[in-house]
Amino acid sequence: xxxxxxxxxxxxxxxxxxxxxxxxxxxxxxxxxxxxxxxxxxxxxxxxxxxxxxxxxxxxxxxxxxxxxxxxxxxxxxxxxxxxxxxxxxxxxxxxxxxxxxxxxxxxxxxxxx
Amino acid sequence: xxxxxxxxxxxxxxxxxxxxxxxxxxxxxxxxxxxxxxxxxxxxxxxxxxxxxxxxxxxxxxxxxxxxxxxxxxxxxxxxxxxxxxxxxxxxxxxxxxxxxxxxxxxxxxxxxxxx
Numbered sequence: 001x002x003x004x005x006x007x008x009x010x011x012x013x014x015x016x017x018x019x020x021x022x023x024x025x026x027x028x029x030x031x032x033x034x035x036x037x038x039x040x041x042x043x044x045x046x047x048x049x050x051x052x053x054x055x056x057x058x059x060x061x062x063x064x065x066x067x068x069x070x071x072x073x074x075x076x077x078x079x080x081x082x083x084x085x086x087x088x089x090x091x092x093x094x095x096x097x098x099x100x101x102x103x104x105x106x107x108x109x110x111x112x113x114x
Numbered sequence: 115x116x117x118x119x120x121x122x123x124x125x126x127x128x129x130x131x132x133x134x135x136x137x138x139x140x141x142x143x144x145x146x147x148x149x150x151x152x153x154x155x156x157x158x159x160x161x162x163x164x165x166x167x168x169x170x171x172x173x174x175x176x177x178x179x180x181x182x183x184x185x186x187x188x189x190x191x192x193x194x195x196x197x198x199x200x201x202x203x204x205x206x207x208x209x210x211x212x213x214x215x216x217x218x219x220x221x222x223x224x225x226x227x228x229x230x
Contacts, residue, residue, distance in 0.1 A: 041123075042206075042224075043222050099164070101162055
């Protein structure tokens with residue numbers, strides 16, 4: 001079964017520092033990969049997605065992620081953290097094409113320290 | 115364009131009581147999903163509908179959970195009777211049906227259920 005593993009349930013960075021949230025996937029075929037953000041008491045918002053086009057994907061709010069097939073990774077980065085980035089981040093995979101359900105990782109809570 | 119609507123936003127019940135959640139997907143979205151998100155975990159699929167038919171309910175605890183989408187638009191998820199471990203956020207998502215390889219899922223704000 002397809003799955004994603006997020007390393008680190010909680011990451012804390014200083015404001016202005018690099019944000020790096022790690023995600024590894026297991027897949028026997030090229031997957032569709034996503035990063036979602038969830039602010040407190042809100043639903044999930046799509047940050048960015050990889051759908052077999054460019055391996056470096058740019059998303060909203062200055063985030064980007066790089067698909068590395070050799071490492072089965074899809075890490076999320078942002079050069080400079082802002083206080084408003086504090087939220088829960090989920091990596092997810094769609095195992096097959098079409099309207100199939102997302103399979104989510106356990107999430108990483110990002111804290112930004114002033 | 116209006117997003118996915120869910121109600122209620124919060125619900126507190128005692129164990130063994132019944133509860134129902136409602137979801138109104140984005141207009142024109144044929145596929146609807148219900149996910150359960152337990153605190154500290156990622157969302158997990160409960161059931162997927164396409165129009166008014168069930169595509170996947172393999173992870174729905176059918177002894178206590180039920181869901182319907184009678185007219186292929188709104189959907190209701192019911193728990194009867196509730197257990198303590200049902201405390202979670204219930205997320206509804208919808209997506210349009212096109213021949214594209216991937217169609218984005220849009221999520222509602224969720225219903226936070228607390229079972230005491």
